Amino acid sequence: MSSSSSTSKLTNVLGKSKSPYLLQHKDNPVAWQEFTPSTIKLAQELDKPIFLSSGYSACHWCHVLAHESFEDEDVAEVMNKYFINIKVDREERPDVDRVYMTYLQATSGGGGWPMSIFMTPTLEPFFAGTYFPKARFKSLLIRIAELWEDDKEQCLAMGKGAIESLKDMSGSGSSARLPGTLDEILATSPSSKIYAQLVQMHDARYGGFAQGGSRSGGPKFPSCSMTLEPLARLASYPLSEQIDREKAREMGVKMIRGIWKGGIHDWVGGGVARYSVDAKWIVPHFEKMLYDQAQLVTGSLAFALISNPDEAEDEAHRKILEEDRKLCFDLAADILEYTLRDLKSPEGGFWSAEDADSAPAKGAKKSEGAFYIWGAQEIDEVLRDDAELVRDFFGVEKEGNVELQHDMHGEMRGKNILHQAKEYAVVASKHNKSEEELTSVVQDALNKLKKRRDTRERPGLDDKILTSWNGLMLSALSQAASSLPDEYPIQSQCLTAAEEVASFIKGRMWDADKRELARSWREGKGPIGQTDDYAFLIRGLLDLYEASGRGEHALWAVELQKRQDELFWDNAGGGYFASAPDEHVLVRMKDAQDAAEPSATSVTLHNLSRLSLIHSDEYENYENRAELTYLSIGQELKQMPRTFGYSACGLMDLEKGYREVILIGSSSDPMTADLLRLIRSMYAPNQVLIHMDPSNPPTGLAKINAVVKSLIASIEAGKEEGVSLRICENGTCGIPVRNIVEAKKLLGVS
Template sequence: MASSSTSAQHHTNRLAKEKSPYLLQHADNPVDWYPWGEEAFKKAREEKKPIFLSVGYSTCHWCHVMAHESFENEEIAKVMNENFVNVKVDREVQPDVDRTYMTFVQATTGGGGWPMSVFLTPDLYPIYGGTYFPPRDQFGRPGFPTLLKRIASLWKEDPEKLKKSGMDVMDMLRNATGLNDDGRSKDAVNMDIAHKCYKYFVNAFDSKEGGFGGEPKFPTPVQFHFLLRYYYYTHHELGSESLSNLSISQIHAKGNQLGIDFKGCLEKSDCIQKLQQAIANQQKALEMVKFTLVKIARGGIHDHVGNGFHRYSTDRYWHVPHFEKMLYDQAQLLATYIEVFLLTKEDYFAEIARDIIKYVVRDLRDPVGGGFYSAEDADSYPHEGAPHKLEGAFAAWEKSELDQILGEDSIVFCYHFGVEEKGNVPREKDIQGELINKNVLIERYTLEETAKEFSLSLDALDQILKRSKEKLAKHRAEKRPKPHRDDKILTAWNGLMISALARAYEALGTKEYLSLAENAAKFLKERMYDTGRNQLLRSFREGPGNTNGFSDDYSFLIQGLIDLYECSFDENYLKWAIDLQETQNELFYDQNSGGYFNVPETNKDILLRMKDDHDGAEPSANSVAVSNLIRLHAFTQNPDYHTKAEATLQTYGDNLQKHPYSMPSLVSSVMLYVKNIKQIVFLGDIQNPTVVNFLNVIRHRYIPNRALLFTPSPDRVDSSVIAQKNDSVKYLLQAIDASDNKERIPSVHICENFTCGLPIRDVEKLEEKLSD
C-alpha cells in the first residue's frame, strides 16, 4: 500500500462542510475536492479543465483502499489538483449521478463497481472511466498517476476531440437504453415470461451450495421474491383437487397455468402424468429458496456472533464475506425469511428473521428519531491504537482467542463453526493478507452432527453455543473498536425496512415490530417530507439533506406505507401513500411511452435520464411502482393507476421477453398483474376477538396478491378513503345500512374482479375458502 504523506501538513477541503459520511471521510485529503454541483462545473468551464469524478460510499472497502493509496498521497494529489477539477459523490445520496456514469463505465469496460473513477468534460460528458486504479503501474496496466497524466495530456492536445467522443458515447447509450424508442409490447405481458424466468433460475441453481451461479455470491432477495411468488401462483393455486376427477380439458387448463405444452397428449392418463411431473418441478421454486436461505444462514456471510448479514460472499460456499453490512440487505432478507416461514411454518426461518431485527435495532437504528441508518463498514481497527484498519477485523477470530474467551466450551464451539489453528480463510480469498490465521465462523456441521460428535443432547449443545456467542459478543463490544457506521438515513432504504417490519409483525405477532415500522414512517414524514410540495427528500444526517427524493425513494416508501396500512388499518398511511403516488406520477412518469424515470425532468445536471428495469442489490423502482399501482388500484379503484401499471409493463415487454431473469422483481409484478388482486374486506370492530381470529388466519398465510381492507366505523365513513373510493366497500356499507346488521356482526368478504362473495362469519369457513 502506498505510503501517505498527509502527516506533513493538515488539509481541509470543501467536503468539510458536507453531511455525507463518505464525503466527510475525504475532507482532510490533500486533493482539492468539490461536491457535485455548479461550483465545480463553473470552475471547470472557466479554467477549461476536465473533471475527475470519484463515486463511492462510506462503507466501501476498495474505496478506502484507493483513498489511502492515492487520495491521501501528496504527489498524486498535486497532479490531480493541477490538471483537474476533482469531484466526490456519495452514490447512496446521489444515485442519479452514479447510475449515469456507471452505465458509461459498464458499456465501455464490460464491468463496474466502486470506487468508480470517471473523467468528464466541463459539460459533464464522459471521456474515460473505470473503477479502482492502483497507485503504480503493474501487470501491464497503468496506475492512477500514469492515467492522470495521460488524460491531462490528451485534453491539452485536443479537447474538442474528447468532447465529441463523450457526446457520441452518450448518444449511443441513449439509444442502447431505449430512451429514444417506444418499446411497448402489448402481447408480451403474460405468464410465459414467468415460466421462462423460472427455467433460467432452475438451470443456474447451485444444487450443492445454494444460490445462482458461481463466485462471488450475493444474497439476491429479488430472485427469492420472484421464486416464492412463482411457486404460489403455479403450484399453490392449482389447488388440492384430485387430478383423476378432472376432465381432460380441465387438465389442459391447469397445465396452461404452468406453461405446459400438451400437444399430442390425448390420453387422460398421459396428460395427468405430464401435469403431475410439472407440478413436482414447480415445487423446486420453493425448495431452491429454502435451501439457499439455510446455506447463507449457516455460512460466514451471517454474523453468528453479532447478528445480521454481511454484503456478499467472495466464494461459492457463503464462507468468506465482504464484511460490510447494508440496511437494504437486512430489510430484503428479513422479508424473504418471513415469507418462507409463512409458506413452511418452520421456526428456523422465523428465528433468522428475529436475528436480523435484533441487529438492525441494536446497530442501525437512530434511538431518538426512529429512522434506520444505512450501513456498517467492512473495515475496522483490530485493536485500540492500531495504525490501520483491516477488513473483517471486528468479525474474525484466531483459535487462541476463542480458547481463552470460551474456556472448556471452546472445543465444541470451534468444531461446530469450523475453526482451525491456522485460520480457515483460503489464502486466495485474502488478497491483502488481512485475515491470516483468522477464522470466519461457518456452521460446518448440523446441530445433530455436532451433538453426536460430543455425545450431547440438542438442548445441552444449544446452551453451549448460546453461552459462547454471548461471551464473544461481549468481548467484541468491550475489546474491539467498532466499524464505522454510516449514520445517514435514506428514504428508500427505510421504506424497505418499514415494509419488512410490517410483514414481520403480521407473521410473528410481535407488537414491537409494528412500533418500529411506524416510528420510522413518522420520522420520514416529520423530517424528510416537504408537505407543501408533497415531495420527499433523499437523505437525513444532522438535519435534512438538500437532495430531493428519486423514483426509488417514492416506490419503496409507498410500498412500506401500503404494508403498514394492511397491518394497522390506519388510513393515514394509505392517504400518504396515495399522495406520494400522485407526486411520483407527476415528477417521474413518462407520459409518452410509460414507465418511471429515475430523476425528474427538472434535474439538468444529468445527461442520461434513465428508466431502470433491471434489478440490482435492490429491486428496480419501476418494478415496485407497478406493484404499488396495482395494489393502490385495489384500494381506490382509480383507473389511472391500472392504466399506468399496464403501460409500464408494456414499455418493458420486449426486455421481459428477451431476458426476464435480469428483472425478476418486474416479472413478479407481471404475475401480480396477470393473476389480479384478492380483496379481503373485514367488517366489525378491529378489537373484536372474532375479527382478530380472522386477521390471524389471513396474516399467517402467504398470499402475495392480497389487499386487506377494513370497513370504517359509521362515524368515520365520510373521512375514509376506502369508504369513499372503493366500490366493494361502498356496496357492503350500503348493504349493511339496508339490512338489520346495524351491530355490524364480524364478517369477511373475499372479492375478486370487483365481485364480492357472501359474508364469511366463522374462522373454519375462512380457512376452507382460502384453501380452495
C-alpha cells in the same frame, strides 16, 4: 503540460458536507469538490477535465483506493494540477452515479465501486474504470492530462458520442413507444423462463445462485428481487406445468439455509453482510447494508409462510416443512434484532450501513473484517471449557480458516470466520451431548463472544437516513408485525418501530406544502427525492396499512403515488424516469433493472396494482399506467425476465389475479383476531387486506373506495352484524362468511 494556477488554489471543501462518505475524504490532500452547478461552472471556466469519483461510505475498495492514492501527497498533486476533482455519494445522488455507471458498464463490460470517471468540463465521459492500484492510477492521471492537452478534440468527440449512445440506450433520445400488449408479454411465459434459468444456475450443494450464471463459485449475493421474490411466486402459484413448485420452494429455502449457516450471517451480532466472495457463503464482504437486511426479512418471511406444514404430503414432508419454516423465521428475527439494536436512530429512522473496515487494535490501521474475525486462542480464552466444542461447530482452526485466495491483502491471516461447519447432530454426538444441550452451549458461547467483541472498535457507521431504504425497512417491519410468530420476542417491537419510521419520514423528510420528499436526512434534509424514494415508501406504507389497519397510511400512499406520477412519469414512452429533470444530469434515465435493490419501476408496478384496489375511483388510471410501464420494458421481460425479476413477479400476480380481502369486525373481538391470524398466515402478495372496525369506520378510505363506502353504509344501517369476511374480485364482492371453517375454504387455506 501546462496547468491553470486557479486550479491549484482550490481546496478540499468536503468538510462542509453532511454525507458520511464525503466526510471520509475531507482531510485528503486532494482538492475535492461536490457535484454542484458552481463546481461544474468552474471546470468550464478553467477548461479542465473532471475526475469524478463515486462510492459509498461502507465500500471497502473505496477505502483502499483512498488510502493508496487520495491520501498520497504526490498523487494528489497531480490530481489537483490537472483536474477538477469531484466526489459523489452514490447513495445520495444515484441519478448522477447511474449515468456514469451505465457508461462504465458499456465500455468495460463490468462495473462497481469505487467508480472513477474522466469527463469533459461539460460532464461528457471519455474514460472510466473502478479501482486502480496507486502506480497505475498516477500513470493514468498523467496520460489523460497529456491527452487532454494534446488532443482535446478527441476527448470532446468521445464524450459527445458517449452521451448520445447513453441516450439511445436509455430511450431518452426517442419518444417512440414499443408496440405490443400485456397479453403478448405474458404469452412468452416470463415465469417459465425465470424458473428454467434459476434451475440452471442453482448451486445444489451450497445453495444460492452464483454470479455470472454458473452453478458454483462466487461471489454470491443475498439477492431477493431477482431470486427469492420470483421463487416465492413460482412455489406458490400454479402458473405452468413446466414449473415444479416444490423445487422452487426448495431452491429458495436452500439459499436461506446457506446464508444462515455461512459466515455471511453474523452469528455473534446478527444481520447479514453484503455478499459472500466464495461459493460456500463463508467469507463475506463484511459491510452491512440496510437494504439487504430489509429484503432478507421479507424474503425469509415469504418462505416461512410458503413452508406450511399443514400442506405436507406425509409425516416426513411435514417435518421438513416445519424445519424450513423455523429456519426462515429464525433468520428474519435475527436480522430484525440486529437492525433494531444497531441501525435504528433514536428519532425512529434507520441508518444506512455499517462499514467493512475497522482497526484490529487501538491505533492500528483499519482492515476488512477486523471486528468480526477471531483467533483460536482468543476463543479459548473467552470460552474455556466449551472452547473445543464451539471451535468444532464453527470450523475454527489454529492457523485460521480463511483461504488465501479470499484474503488478497492478508488481513485475515491466522483468523477465523465463524460459520456452521458441521451439523448439530454430528457435533452433539462427538461431544456426548444432546442436540438441545449443544444448542444451549452454542448460544451461551455466542453471548460471551459478543460481550468480548463489544470491547473492540466498531466499524464505521453511515448514519444518514435514506427514504428509499427506510421504505424497504418499513415493509420488513410491517410484514414481520403481521406474520412473525409472537414466540419471537422481537415481533412485539415491529409494529411500533414501523409506525416510528413512517412518522419520522412524514415529519422530517416530507414537505407537505411543496409535496416533496427528501432523499436523505442527516443533520437536516439532503437532496430531493427520486423515484425509488417514492416507490419504496409507498410500498412500505401499504404494508403498514395492512398491518395496522390505520387508513391514513393508505391515504398518504395514494398522495405520494399522485406526486410520483407528476414528477417522474414519461408521457412519451411510458414508465417512470429515475429522477426529476436536472440540467447537470445529461441523460434522464429509468431505473428498471433489478439488482441488489429492486428497481423503482418494479416496485411501482406492484404499488399500482395494489392501489387500484384501494382507490377504486382511480382504478383505470392505475391499471393504464401499470400496463404502459410493463410495455416500456416489454422486450426485456420477453428476453431476459430474470434481470427484471420483480417486475416479472408483478406479471405473475396479475396471472394469479388480484383480490381484496375485506374483514369487518371489532378489533376487540376474538373472532376478528382469529381471522386476521388466518389471513396473515397466507403467502398472498396478490391480495390487499382491508380491515373495517365498525366502532371506528375508515371514513377516509370511504371517500376513495366504493366498496368501503357501501359497507360503511350497511354497517350504519344495521345490516352488518358481528364479524364477517368476504373477497372482492374484478369489482364484485362475494357472499360474506362468519366462521373459521368457511373462511379457510374462501381463502383457499388448507
